[in-house]
Amino acid sequence: MTSNVTSGSLGTAQAAMTAARTVPMWHAGLFACVAAAVATTVAAAVARGAGVSLEIDGEPIPLLGFTQLTLLFSAIGVLLAVALRRWAASPKRMFLAVTFVLTALSIVPDLLISATVATKLTLIATHLVAAAIVIPLVAGRLPARTR
16 A cells, blocks of 8 residues: 555656646746745845845945846846757756856855945845745756757
């Protein structure tokens, strides 16, 4: 009886994975961009509500700035995925490698700016939150190999 339940559960999981992969890239990409933008904006608002200044050189970072920049750079990530699907032999692997490097590089300016430690940590956290949302959703729509 256990093997029937297990094989039935695996069949359901495989069906769900197949259905998830049939979602067009632009649907997944749009969802990822919007979800990441909402998440980073909420994270920034929570940090501000907790007393983090969110200022760089004394200039406040507007919450809408988190939304806009997350949408912009997430969309660039989706476009990267579309390009890699077309031209890379291993689109998923290449996407994960490139986005890992880009995420790491996105943190460098946060470390160098003139801001409080709490502001720097909040900015770093928002980059990681966006990456944690966009990368898996988009990578999940890429094939492991195209050739």
